Amino acid sequence: MTENKTNKENHSAAPQKKTNKKTAIVVAILAVIIILQGVKIYLDHQESVARETELTDTEEELASTMQKLSDIKSELEDKIAQIQELGGNVDELEKAKADIENELARQQRANRSTIRNLSDKVGGYKELLKQKDEEIAHLKSLNDELLNENTSLKTEKNQLSDSINRIKQSSEKLADKVAVASQLKAENITIYAVNSRGKERDSPFKSRHIDKLKVMFNIAENKVAPIEGKDIIVRIIDQNNQVIFDVAKGSGTFMIDGKEVFFTASQEILFDNTKQQLTFEYQKGSEWEEGIYTMEVYTDDYKMGTKQFEVK
Template sequence: MTENTSNNDPIKKEQHREQSIRENKKSNRKTAIIVTILAIIIIVQGIKIYLDHQESVATENQLASTEQELAVTMQRLTDISRELDEKIAEIEKLGGDVTELEKAKADIQDELNRQQRANRSTIRNLKDKVGGYEVLLKAKDEEIEKLKNVNSELLTENTSLKTEKNQLFDSLSEVTKSKEALISKVELASQLKAENILIYAINSRGKEREAPFKSRHADKIKVIFNIAENEVAPIEGKDIMVRIVDGNGQVIFDVAKGSGTFMYEGKEEFYTSNKEILFDNTRQQLTFEYEKGSEWEEGLYNLEVYTEGYKMGSKQFEVK
């Protein structure tokens, strides 16, 4: 009975309703606060994601730009390395100094061999080096041009010198030929000549008969001649040789009686008799006597006079 009265009490019902309303409001406030906090968290997270994305894109763009710059720079270094090889070869050919270029080539090769990712500082350094190498190449182009000009001048001078040398050689050759011709003329002019050649037969009683003569009258053959004047020939000792050649071309000689050999026109020849004299350019007269030791055959004979490998004169005589 008491319980039913309590449930039906309007005041208590109102109090109960108000309490429920308060609890609902309190619950709604908590929910709103939670929703707001979640919304803020979502917004903040979204902003962070966006900013991270933007930063990632910027970083990627920066890396792409860096890699592109590095690739361009490395390619330029490779091109410069090839240009350096060409310059080194050209300057070496022209005789220039390639020490500086070889050092630059080695530096570039070191850079290319590193094969590592570059940052902005490295790229800037590489760009500075590329600029320096380009300046070096330009300077070497100027040096090559100067070396070409120098080599061209040297070639011109060398050609001129060769021409002058050839002209001088031709002149010397002409002088040599003229000298040789003059020497030949002098040698020819200095050759001695036998003149006034006389040939006698001497019999056993000492009587002389001038050729032609009979065989029985010729126990000995006597030859007399003068050496002609010659102002070119030097005063010096001479070996004068005479030889008698029969009609068959055989030389009359006897080694036991003073005959011997001499060189004439590259061949060894026999002489009949010889005499050593001092030529004094006084038209001195020489006399030779030769005793054959047997009868002279009839026929024509040639008497020839020689000295120093040339013929001074000759005369033919007859034995009847």
Template structure:
């Protein structure tokens, strides 16, 4: 069959259409492929940037936490840094939750990371300044402690000296009995000085005067005598005016007692003790007390 010009023209048009369709299809496919490739590249870039920013935020958060601890130990203000650290953690979490590429978020976080890094450098400078200040304060504190220790030592020395002086004054202010004399008194009231026989007396008399003492103040005192028998016992009878007194919590007995006001006049004192029975044979002691300390003593013998 002979091909007519019309058929030939239709074939040519058909071929042109087929070629055009193929070209258009290839172009569309190429565009789709290029769009897909671009989106994939963009997503890959986003994931890489997201990972980088996430790591940077984690690192900044860790470093910032170290600065917070250091500044806190040095006594600096950390309140605003704690708030900032919480904000960085929140931004990191927001970035991790974002699945699609977000150019605005990436750019914003990128700028913030740069600012955070600059902040870390500034906080390092602040820490260095705080350390220097603390070192200076510690040095000044050590100096103050040394001065305080020296002052305390001086005060302690002065107090010790004061105590020693007070003890010396207290010792110097103690009363002292002088010119002590002893007498026995017989049944007729006759006094005889010195030793005696047991049948000669039931009463004894002790006289003395208080020595002059310009340090001792005018004050009241209890003056007591102890008459001690040969066995070492204090002759004691409450009915005849005897009693007891305390020294450092320990009880002592006295034979007789008088209350006086010391006036530094070398005042004379006299004690008469009526035993009511004969004295035992042997050596006796008489100890004179003022309040809680001994001021004199003498002795006598009963034959």
């Protein structure tokens, strides 16, 4: 009976061991699956982190590149303004500026290839700006040279103008001196009263003795005056400052000091610098009033000489 009981226990333990073994296998498989799933989740997480990091780096690099482009655009605008002011050609810079504006306008997310292209362009633009800095420096140097040359030319021009003005003033002064020096002078002036019988009397003389008035003088020697034709004019002015004239007897008018005035008599001569003597005769046709008279001699709007005579 005891042996049967033992056999029964052995027979019931065998299925239980099989069950336990299957359970262990299932648990092991589940454990492996869980481990693999955990590894996959970890790897996926690491890959996601790497992608996010890469994306963040890409965005930061893109933003940095875009900022550099914006900065270069500002520099290009400054360079364009400077070169235009200096008279240089800005076509190349304008093209570069338009290219940058197009790149900035796209505002799209860029991959590494695009960023490399933009970075290359940034480098090219920096090199262009460097070249333009050298061009600006050269243009400034040329402008400075031109400014110095212009300043020098202006100084020379001013000095030349001063010299010309001084020469002109000296010439004008010399011309004035020559003009004054060349003026003719009447000398040895004599005035006679001639009666009807031809007798001549010196001043003072009586009215009844004056049939006609005779004026004589020499033209003084003047080595400066040119030999040329001259109109010699005589004016006789009474005590009331009135000119004695008669148009029918050759009297007329001439300009003196910008005014038209009467003259008593005139002669046209050729001045030959020989101290030539001139004679003027004037018949009044009426009695001469008592008083002091003044005789003036003119030519070329200036006075050659003067002398007074008295009628009693």
